Amino acid sequence: MKILIVDDEEMIRGVLREYVEFEGNEAFEAADGMEAVRLCRENDYDLVLMDVMMPRLDGFSAVKEIKKAKDIPVIMLSARGEEYDKLFAFEIGVDDYVTKPFSPKEVMARINAVTSRHRKSEVRENKTLKFEGLEIDTLGRNVYVNGEKAELTPKEYELLFYFVANNGIALTREKLLCDVWGFDFYGDDRTVDTHVKMLRGNLKEYRKFIVTLRGLGYKFEA
Amino acid sequence: MKILIVDDEEMIRGVLREYVEFEGNEAFEAADGMEAVRLCRENDYDLVLMDVMMPRLDGFSAVKEIKKAKDIPVIMLSARGEEYDKLFAFEIGVDDYVTKPFSPKEVMARINAVTSRHRKSEVRENKTLKFEGLEIDTLGRNVYVNGEKAELTPKEYELLFYFVANNGIALTREKLLCDVWGFDFYGDDRTVDTHVKMLRGNLKEYRKFIVTLRGLGYKFEA
DNA sequence: AATCAGCGTGAAAAGTTCGTGAAATCTTTG
DNA sequence: CAAAGATTTCACGAACTTTTCACGCTGATT
Numbered sequence: 001m002k003i004l005i006v007d008d009e010e011m012i013r014g015v016l017r018e019y020v021e022f023e024g025n026e027a028f029e030a031a032d033g034m035e036a037v038r039l040c041r042e043n044d045y046d047l048v049l050m051d052v053m054m055p056r057l058d059g060f061s062a063v064k065e066i067k068k069a070k071d072i073p074v075i076m077l078s079a080r081g082e083e084y085d086k087l088f089a090f091e092i093g094v095d096d097y098v099t100k101p102f103s104p105k106e107v108m109a110r111i112n113a114v115t116s117r118h119r120k121s122e123v124r125e126n127k128t129l130k131f132e133g134l135e136i137d138t139l140g141r142n143v144y145v146n147g148e149k150a151e152l153t154p155k156e157y158e159l160l161f162y163f164v165a166n167n168g169i170a171l172t173r174e175k176l177l178c179d180v181w182g183f184d185f186y187g188d189d190r191t192v193d194t195h196v197k198m199l200r201g202n203l204k205e206y207r208k209f210i211v212t213l214r215g216l217g218y219k220f221e222a
Numbered sequence: 223m224k225i226l227i228v229d230d231e232e233m234i235r236g237v238l239r240e241y242v243e244f245e246g247n248e249a250f251e252a253a254d255g256m257e258a259v260r261l262c263r264e265n266d267y268d269l270v271l272m273d274v275m276m277p278r279l280d281g282f283s284a285v286k287e288i289k290k291a292k293d294i295p296v297i298m299l300s301a302r303g304e305e306y307d308k309l310f311a312f313e314i315g316v317d318d319y320v321t322k323p324f325s326p327k328e329v330m331a332r333i334n335a336v337t338s339r340h341r342k343s344e345v346r347e348n349k350t351l352k353f354e355g356l357e358i359d360t361l362g363r364n365v366y367v368n369g370e371k372a373e374l375t376p377k378e379y380e381l382l383f384y385f386v387a388n389n390g391i392a393l394t395r396e397k398l399l400c401d402v403w404g405f406d407f408y409g410d411d412r413t414v415d416t417h418v419k420m421l422r423g424n425l426k427e428y429r430k431f432i433v434t435l436r437g438l439g440y441k442f443e444a
Numbered sequence: 445a446a447t448c449a450g451c452g453t454g455a456a457a458a459g460t461t462c463g464t465g466a467a468a469t470c471t472t473t474g
Numbered sequence: 475c476a477a478a479g480a481t482t483t484c485a486c487g488a489a490c491t492t493t494t495c496a497c498g499c500t501g502a503t504t
Contacts, residue, residue, distance in 0.1 A: 022287075023287060023290070024290060024291070108283070112286075153479080153480055153481080154480080155480075155481070156480095168361065168362045169361050169362060170361065170362055170363040187482070187483085188482070188483060188484085190462085190482090190483075190484080191481080191482055191483075193461095193462065193463070193464090194463090194464085194481085194482070194483085195481085195482095196463090197462095197463065197464065197465095200463095212461095212462070212463090213363060213376075214375070214376055214460095214461065214462075214490070214491080215375075215376030215377075215460085215461070215491085216363065216376065219362060219363070221362070375490080375491055375492080376491080376492095377491075377492070378491095409492095409493070409494085410493070410494060410495085412451090412493090412494080412495085413492075413493055413494075415450095415451065415452070415453090416452090416453085416492085416493075416494085417492085417493095418452090419452060419453065419454095422452095434450095434451070434452090436449095436450065436451075436500095436501080436502080437449085437450070437502095
């Protein structure tokens, strides 16, 4: 996992980096909010550890800015005595809140909790899922390819949604027919192929996410 | 069997070592969680006996870390009065839980139970199986060789999966044809050889896991 | 050392699966 | 009810997989 550490104190960044890397993650650093926002726009991180008090752009403003562009989980770090910020933090979409001084173990536990929770909620919640330039607005049932709306038929949308909900999992045609079409569907396996073809056509360059598994079926992999 | 004993008290390590070696196993020691994690990354143990309370890195965090890299069975040891940890322990993948003070017989019985149970569950679960740098993601049907994806054909994957599911067991060509190809396969025995050849080619240096048994067939051994 | 069954290998033949377009059927909507 | 749109079926060809087979090497046995 790629984790961005945002704090103006180099020592704190160092400590966090050590623990993040110990757990087998990749650590990146930013010294203030401005830098954090820029880096988040340019790269895909799996999590951001964000200090509140920073020069140039504070943690809250940075989070607000980042959440506008991408839905990355954020854990905020704050010094004791700033707890009144907590409610406001959750309001703007912060996923967890840790008060300094924190134990590394505590931070790592929260990181794991947040990322696993985030992964699960992503699909079920009414959030917009993003895979590079492919966006799926589950609430409005809209799909955007590089910002442009893709006109999917109902089946195409359901198929895509099912694929996304099972990201990385191999799916047989039988399983797809059973779960997307319904257990009572009596028909040709190859119906799936045709729908995959149409869906791929509509996803343009992001057709690459739908991988064919020869002899088996398909898989969404992003 | 190679068993790693993790406890900060040297006396307890000594007692456990005695039990373990008495039963004909090889014992290794670590004095804290950090050391345990490091040793587990570098070596292949068949079981870890892990104390909960330790300096530097506690037992729970160590287990979580170890389970990320390798799927080694773990038995946790805790002092009486810490039983509330039990649920959490199973959540993070601890296989059994023993409360101090324990009898040697009890510990050995649990060790045997855990290792045999573990062997069976390993394959059928939806886990990523790891054998050194060879990883098999059974959910996504991906195989990685030193982190790089190996492009296996369907039969190659099925054959590999069958081999892995029967790790350490000698398999005749007839058995392989019957179980991987299907009982109704009428064809040459030597078909197996060709597929083994291709599979070996794709596994690169891990071809070593597929052992030829002259006059018999093949065996996966990792 | 000679023999020989058993195995690894490469290449060619046979077989399978998938992507695609087009036509047929079913559903929704005006 | 007609038209438009969505879904399903199906057959073709391309791409890929599987199987067969013959040659040469290996290592066990005499």
